[in-house]
Amino acid sequence: MKNKKKSILFFNARRRVNMAKKMIEYLKNRYTEYQLISSDTDYLDPISYVTDDFVVLPSIESQEFESVFLEVIKKKNIVGIIMWNDKDFAAIEKMRLKIEKLGCKILMPKEKKYEICNNKMLTDKFLRTHALYTPQIYENPDKIKKYPVIIKPKNGAGCVDVYKADNLEEAIVFYKKVPNPIIQEYIEGVHYTVDTYFDRCDGVLCSVPRKRIKVREAEVMIAKIEMQEEVMNVAQQLTKFFSEEGPMNIQVILSVDDGKPYIIDIHCRIGGGSELSIEGGVPLHEWIIDDIIGGEKRIQYIVNDGLIMTRYFDAFFINENSSIKNNIKR
Structure with missing residues (x-):
């Protein structure tokens, strides 16, 4: 049927x-x-x-x-x-x-573009090609010029196998422990996740920074929309250079040392905390559906700057021996 x-x-x-x-x-x-x-x-x-x-x-x-x-x-x-x-x-x-x-x-995105996001070395090359700020990368522990550093997998995601090393001894230990490791300069500053969206006709539709206030196992639990101009601009530039239809979420640290916005990660998909941007007035979910169906987008919106999200875990309860769909309790 x-x-x-x-x-x-x-x-x-x-x-x-x-x-x-x-x-x-x-x-x-x-x-x-x-x-x-x-x-x-x-x-x-x-x-x-x-x-x-x-x-x-x-x-x-x-x-x-x-x-x-x-x-x-x-x-x-x-x-x-x-x-x-x-x-x-x-x-x-x-x-x-x-x-x-x-x-x-x-x-x-097509393969060459999403590989830029998934491979930290390609991410670094792409950002430097377009003159965007990104932390320095060290080839191995012996090449480190300044501590602390971050050691993580070249193809990692979700803060898995990510370590902060404060000295050479720790760097050597973590470098051996992490699979396919990369050593990255540690940037002290305010951490943002920026929701952006690229449209083939209208270009970048949004750039909404979400300040990460509290994070649990890579999942943001408390966040705040903070329309910080430097962070918005660098995310918008990156999205324009990337030029791939759909959502992106970009990790940016605004350095307390030099005030520059350093891009540390790129994901060519909607983010786990993007619901804050949606509640704040940005119709990301609508644009995703519109792009798939071919509908006209609503591109006029007002961002609720300063909106805070605080999250908690909810649960479904299912009777094991009954029809799952018909026996859900909240």
Whole structure:
């Protein structure tokens, strides 16, 4: 039986419940012939209890993933894919042509661009090519000129295996411990995550800095919109140089030493704390949906500068031996 609605897949977004709710609300208000579905490797992901449908997929690293995924796209009438996890980009890119032949749009940059985000050495080269400030990189512990330094994986994300070394002895230990390590100058300052969005016709639609006040395991728990001009400008410049349709979130540290905005990380997707920007008036979720469907964007908005977000964990409770979807308690 043919699906009544066209589906947009929020791919492996796991606990991005609030973001999913925003997208669903927008679809119901403007694009009633579409629905939002989500996916992961088991039904216990929190997002599965709020989206219109949920699909269990094999691991993206498995041999059967491609054939299963392509069949799901056809069966669920999926016309667009919203990416979340940086580590999924490479596998989906390999399938891009096959996915697009099914009439499904993937909102993510081409391989050369997302590799700039995922590889810290390529990130550094890109930023320096465009004369944007970024911390100095040292080849190995013996080359370090100033402490402290940050040691982290070249292809890492989410603060996994990230260490601060205050001296040569610590640097040697962490350099051996971290897989495929990179040594980066430590910048003391105010840490921001900046939400930006690039449109092929209108250019950069927004640049909204979120000051990171409290972070837990790489996830921002308390943040504040702070329209700091230097930070806004550098993120806008980067997004313009990058010129890839869709959202970006850019990590910037405003140095207390020289007052310069140093870019330390780039992600070509929506951020975990981007819901603050949305609540602050920036329709990021709408633009994502509009780009997938081909609708006209609402580009006039007012930012609630100074808006603070404080988060907490919520839970779903499911009776193990009953139908999961019909036995959810909050």
